[in-house]
Amino acid sequence: MSFDHLRATYFEESAELLESAYAQLSALAEDRADGDTLHALFRAIHSIKGGGGAFGFTRLVGLAHVMETLLDRMRDGSLAATPDRVALLLKATDALADFLGAEQREDAMPAGAEDALIAALGAMVEAPGNGAPPPAMAEAAAPAAKPGTGWRILFRPHAALFRHANEPLLLIRALRALGPLAVTPLLDRLPGLEALEPEDAVLAWTLDLAAPVPRGQVEEIFEFVVDDCDLAIEPLVPAVEQPVLAEAQAQAAAPPAGARAEQPAAVQSVRVDVAKVDRLVNLVGELVINQAMLLQLGSAVPPEVCPGLVAGLETLSQHLRELQEGVMAIRTQPVKSVFSRMPRLVRELSAQLGKEVRLVVTGEATEIDKTVVEQLADPLTHLLRNALDHGLEAPDQREAAGKPRQGTVHLSAEQRGGRILIELSDDGRGIDRARVLARARERGIVASDAVLTDAEIDELIFMPGFSTAAVVSAVSGRGVGMDVVRRNIQSLGGRITVESRLGEGSRFVLSLPLTLAVMDGLVVSVGREAYILPISAIVESLRPRPQDIHDVVGRGQVLSIRGAYIPLLALHRVFGVADAVTDPSRGIVVIAETDHAGRIGLLVDDLVGQHQVVVKSMEENYGPIPGIGGATILGNGRVALILDVAGLAEPAERTRAARPSAMPAAALH
Template sequence: MTNDDILNIFFLECEEALAAAETGLMDCREGSASAETVNSIFRSVHSIKGGAGAFGFTALQAFTHKFETVLSFVREGQLPLGEALNGLMLRAFDLLTDHVSAARGEADTPDDTAVSADLEAMAARAEAGEGAEEEAPVAEEIPAPVEDILLDFDLDSLLGDIGGEESSAAEAAPEMGPELDIDALFDAEMAAAEASLAPESDAAPADNDSADWTVLVRPRAGAMANGGDPLLLLRELEALGGKCTAVHHNHVPELADFDAANAYLGFVFQVPASVDEDAIRDIFDFVGDDCGLEVIRGDAGDGFAKMMAPEPEKLVREERPIVAPVAAPVTIAAPAAAPVKVAAPVAAPTPVAVVAKAAPAAPTPATPVAAAPSPAAKPAVTPENAAADAARKATVASGQTIRVDLAKLDRLIDTVGELVIAQAMMAQSLSEHGLGQIDEIGMLDQLTRELQDSAMSIRAQPIGSVFSRVPRIVRELETETGKRVRLEVSGEQTELDKTVVERLGEPLTHLIRNAIDHGLESTETRIANGKSPEGVVKLSAEHRSGKILISIADDGAGINRERVFSKAVEKGLIAPDAQLTDEEIDNLIFAPGFSTAAVVSNISGRGVGMDVVRQNVKDLGGRITIQSNPGRGSVFTLALPLTLAISDGMIVQVGDQTLVVPLTHVVESLRPSTSDLRSMGNGRNMLDVRGTFLPIIELAKPIGAQGAALRPEEAVLIVVETEDAGSAILMVDAILDQRQFVIKSLETNYRPVPCVAGATILGDGKVALILDVDTLVGSAVSYNGGVRLAA
């Protein structure tokens, strides 16, 4: 692994950390944050800071430090959440995002002067004990979090990977069941220590400042992975003047049960008072939650003794000693051979307190060993919030992921595509030999489809990665427009192909900006119209009928059709006397250069957005539709394919050509009766489909097929719908099949062909062209003299 690889992984980790932080910040804003929410934000920012420092991104590191300082005060209850603080944290988050982009070389380093000053001022207020300007309501107080530092960015793992030390073994090492028990025990012990030390701190603050640090260190299995070695951390503590005063070793198993990948020991170090706390914590920056850490100002001996004192009423006793006090250092005379002097005998075994781990997010202290509730206000937490936290944790815990080179994935997809083709060819070949009905064919077909689904699902990503950028856009637009907007997001976990996800960002951004800038009325207008002053934008995604539907809905004024119509006439897009349906008028907004905005702003109004949106969606093989109700708002719906590689289609015969019509366009197929047909002259025909006349397109002509049916009465008609040319009818000789097909790019393998979206290989090995229905119908309708609605 090269440094660039590691850097890329760092940036991926940054993305994940930013996403987690933003989710948490939005919870804070909505008043649904729990203590774990704040912890999660802190961890995210802290992990970015750690990586930034390692890679030399000083501006990023400096800013995250300021942000983190404020978050630490929030976490400790010294800064209660409120509107001002939430606003500051969101602004800081946006700048943090910009800093990360700058570190990636994608943008200039942002000017964080103002936000930095605000963060420092907020931190100063907290230090002065003034708190934030206003306080958030506190539903229930909870114990302070036991685990103080939990990092996500595993730089040690990466650095270990460079050296190739034990990486494979580490990756293969399972998380051991007993590790959980050990963690639970040690966490509880740490909590007890914290509880026992806290009163002392309160009682004698002046003396406490000069007291040594007590540092409790509990490495976990993850700290031993990928070449990591907690011993290095202890050595750094030692370099600061720290000395191990006690060690937990009663969790060390017998040799027969020993697992070299697991961590069993816990340490208590005494570090001189003169050492800065940050210097101690910095040592553990990169091990994250792989190493429990408590840094406590105070007398180690007393505090630790209290921690170890048995509490028979609540605790289970264990006979083995849990602590081996180190009475005096072992001396080594010189590098030359010398006896090791042990100054004191092993301490006598003492009864040991073993406690069950308190529920991490319980709304009330679960056991007396948990840390006492902080007297300061904590973020509001409710049982529901705690349950949600627990659910999130469970999701994270159960999700085990690996990173795979995208090229390998693409190769897999390609191979599966070839398999689909080969399977179809074999099935057809067997069928020609009278073996088409054998069971194995069905089994193979089923397995191939399952394999294909599995392969596709590997490339699938939650759409949440795109949705996550929307809250910031909304916040910015709120500021720019002065409108109040409530964003409601659902379906973030809906998965679709990675390529689709990556290319969805731009059209989605346009649509959100459009919804807020054009869709929502001003606050004053809304109030005057009897609406809530706060506009609502709903962003949702869902699977439906083999497609992904993404909708962007607003509760604004809806499309002003009169204005759109007059603007279209003004721009020469339509004739003044054109008779258009509401749907057709709505679709005019997708015309290039079309905009009804009276004022061109940096938000929208230049008319360069919606046609690009439509083109982007079309490029993804999808479609966009509008539903607008005057006074009630608009809904833009994007229908996208699950994947760009394989799609469903109707295989049709037109003369000597076999063609594929993508199913996304197909409405229905029918055989016409003569009475429903109308001739328009020049060989053009229309069909009356339940009261609507649709143009019939003889596919043989644009495709150049020979021997096709010449009369609609002799053909099969397929009703299709398109984005910008309305509905039409494709005239074919026969429908051969309906199946999934692997899309092969003509542009890549040949050259672009008008009205053809690509090609595929059929079961008989023949190449079939996939129709570009939008272009085909658009050009045919235009040729026929019809009105092109919005192009």
């Protein structure tokens, strides 16, 4: 394995360890910690430090070492996890992330950037604790280990142990946490004073652990020093007594009578290059296309000519679907990898703006296509900065308005149908539509005599170069951000909507496809053309009666169904298709559900059938196309467009906004 590959693996693992560290710190800050929280946090920092030492990241190691020391005192109870200590550890973890980023870019952090943090952490380590007193350092008082109850560890560090950022005392403390420990120093390598090198490790130890723990638990403690020491781990009994030891360990680990303590199975994983996964996804996509072509050809063969053909194709289709689902599962990952970056942004920006902000995150375990996750960071960053700068008021202003001084921003994710909805809301001032409209008229974006609905005014904030900020600052005011958000979301086949109430706050909803590769679709015909409707968006299909179709003056047609009115959209008009059915009572209306605009009826000629289709991006070659989510290749080799129902529904949504819920009879003809 090459050095570059090892280095890349270290940074990938460190990113995961940072996510774990932030999760544990959040649990501590929000009083959700359990018995393993501090241990998990310590392990994350220790692992980052150990790997950093192997690559010679000296400054990173120095910062991680003093963090580790403070965490060790918090673990053994000599220091409590007070809010100020947790806040300092958060800042130190932020700095650790900066060091990792700089090393990955092969850049250098400013000289002395970590000095103040190291000094503050060191002061906390030396400060008197307010927790339980630490265990005595005199190990001679530890009870002697009894045969059959533990392990004897011979630990002989190499001379360079300290220079590789390892600390024997922390290892000994970790062993002591497993049970009673007897420590015997070995001085046979101790040189004379004139030959002593201060940076060399010269001591060795015999460590008798009087606890029936698995050998693997002991080996895990020495995981990062195995290359820097001579290590021997032996049972505290002769070899002939091994069955007795195994029985004693099994009895000690057994649950009480009547109790069932089931241990979760260990999760095994393997790292795979993303390019290899993408290649696999593309191959599965090609298989789906070929399978559709085989089905098309098979349907033309009389059953009596080849009786097993149809059954074989159906079996192939079932196996291919299972293969596709398995490959898609490999590509998905939790949105936590993006959400975990947001708390730091909130901390830094709220301090810069002088605002008190609480970020609430839910649904971070929701899984989405890796390609989508990687491109979410920038849009969410823009939205969060906008919420803190424009949305939330200053503490004094909130207090004067009868609100808590601390504003709340809620970031959530959930899967709904075949899409992922990501919401970011705040309890701030909301959109001042009068101010937005005035600024738009001032900039010539909107005509001075134009009359806009609330929804149309809200859409103005996504116009390029638009901003209501009175002063340009380091945070905002240049009109760059919200148009970028919409453009990035649209490039992913998604859309963004906004809802706002003046004085109560705003809510942005990002609707994204669950995957960008394969989907289930309904093939519909319009004239000689075929289109694909996502199955996840379809509610029902029907052939309406003539009396259920009504014309709305200046607004098109609506379908009356079960006491509700649904806007009708004729696809032949949208795409300019000739020789299509124009009378809804002679065609088929497919009723589809959208995230924001409710239900809409799409007029088509006929339903061809349901198929699994491979999604090919249109944006890469043509840019975003309103109402089109992509393209695919059908079994007959023809290209069919995949429709974006919500994009098609936007004109109908404006029609719905202008129409009262109970439509007057005079409006219908």
